[in-house]
Amino acid sequence: MRVLILGVDGYIGWALAQRLATRGLDLYGVDNFFTRRRVKEVGSDSVLPVPSIGRRLQLFRGFYGRGIKFFRGNVADPEFLYSVFKEAKPDVVYHLAEQRSAPYSMIGLKQANETMVTNLVSTINLVYAAKDVNPNVHIIKLGTMGEYGTPNIDITEGFFDIEFRGRKDTLPFPRSAGSWYHWTKVHDSNNLMFANRLWKLKITDVMQGVVYGTEIKEIEKSRLFTRFDIDEVWGTALNRFAAQAVVGLPITPYGKGEQKRGFLSLEDSISCLTIALEKPPKDGEYRVLNQFDQYYSVNYLADTVREVFRELTGKDARIKHVENPRVEAEDHYYNPDHKKLYELGYKPSGELKKDIKKIIEDLLEYEEKCKELKSVIMPRTYWRKSSGL
């Protein structure tokens, strides 16, 4: 089976490639190093060492005994993507090649437009390349649980059966995203749903929770680290909390901290993405999977990081609630469904405290690097202050 990973140089993509290598699949990868460049622009860097792509690919082939055929380019460039499709002839394509940071999209108008254009055009290009080059390809597209927002009703997986004024229908679950980035994922989901109606493309649209963790099983052995970001733009909640503890900064829940979100470990993210490949939708199906392990409040995560950090190091980390840079409810109902992946065989791999312990241990190993980045960890991108021209 031929598998193409768009965004293979990224946090998810690099770990996924290692898992799929152990499955004996033929791997093709694409990246334009957008994340590497943009992370540097905000004065940050990956805490775990990320060699050049050439070196990465060489080490990968050395460890796994099979390589990744790599194409450097931008998925938002249709000519490039078509040429990759024609050469790779993928049976499965993972689309992980979008601008992935909510704060980045909120820096200002330039970043808002860049995120809109990069993300939407890449997905439009992908569905056209699929229908023209291989209409049977299974598209696995990374979306986010953030598409749904925090409605006062249960969240379903993509669609819901609704009764309204005495009539019934099955309709897309209403989305209420919280940043330009999150909205691009909603727009993508809508565009994918429509592409499926047009051409019966086989699509899995993954509504992923917030991912935490430094490693997966394969990385424990290969030591071919995936990137790990801890700054306020590119680092996500739990990963950043662990880094705050390690460098001696306060752990910073935003606002009241009673925001609840679905979370999952990197190990589980990769397992679920592999299940999506191994258990594909029916031909012509557009399938939405809510991909997370459990949901937690931000306060609970902050407390747990503090507790694990104390157990591990004997040191105390402070928790400091800071002004919420985002525009979001800070205390709300939250009950999203996540049955489908369990039905397909997903078994959560770890437990939160053990996973956090592992993150902190890895960060302590790279403590110097964490400290170098101390100045970019605390929030400074305020949604409402997003700059104009």
Next chain:
Amino acid sequence: MRVLILGVDGYIGWALAQRLATRGLDLYGVDNFFTRRRVKEVGSDSVLPVPSIGRRLQLFRGFYGRGIKFFRGNVADPEFLYSVFKEAKPDVVYHLAEQRSAPYSMIGLKQANETMVTNLVSTINLVYAAKDVNPNVHIIKLGTMGEYGTPNIDITEGFFDIEFRGRKDTLPFPRSAGSWYHWTKVHDSNNLMFANRLWKLKITDVMQGVVYGTEIKEIEKSRLFTRFDIDEVWGTALNRFAAQAVVGLPITPYGKGEQKRGFLSLEDSISCLTIALEKPPKDGEYRVLNQFDQYYSVNYLADTVREVFRELTGKDARIKHVENPRVEAEDHYYNPDHKKLYELGYKPSGELKKDIKKIIEDLLEYEEKCKELKSVIMPRTYWRKSSGL
């Protein structure tokens, strides 16, 4: 009051400017002549004569005794839009400056991406310019009833009160658009809703039905025609049916022809857009108005055009159902709310048959031009055949 019309050279924009001129408002206009150029690209042209913008503006000033301060440029260019905002300092801005053709967006990948980028970026630029230059400006944005699709339940105006699994919330009404173009309007609505949450911008998001007609009251006097398109890409259903009758082509409902859509005359469109200005939303409100007069099936409209054409000319027009180039339900439930504009004072101005008679009369006056365009009237843009690279 200072009013800025983005897309002032278009079908709606040019008529709206004439109505607002009679209201004694200070008018500012923007256009980049995208529609003029793209209409020519498909081998078509406006049936009613449209002079150069310079001549148009001169005649406008001559007739109304007040001019439109005009800026040539692209709303998708943020620097241009900011400079216009700084000079015009609008109290109200109409955003009619998007790519407006569903078939155009479905020609192929290039047009799909062009429509996505042009439309989304123009609206993002607009909300940033508003919040930076005049956060009190009232944004009146043209969307489409097509955002909702044809669900099996009643359609509300933007939001609906929902009960699901025993809990309640008010959520955005789920959208199910039927072309890339229509989806850009959904994405815009979502982005506008979010901009309102960010910066409390005052926004009216107009879900407009299909507009028909050649004139409004002011144009009857001024003879400053707005453009009128009859080709398969840029002409809409009823307008095109009238042209088909006039040039001796069959009237072509797509498929079964039982598709129902909300329609309104150009006169009513302009009245409603003026009401939106005169009865603004509250400060900080994001308001959605469903803007149409009545809903009809395509078959009913075809029959009515045929009937009026016979009464007027004594000649018979054939009706021929053709293969549906679109991807849409051809027989479905349809019951959209449209109460809010009536509550604000909207009174439909005409009756369908009289309006159709007027269109046919105008087209007969320009019969030669209609006949020149005969070869581009019949459908040839097939949704499922949208071309790739």
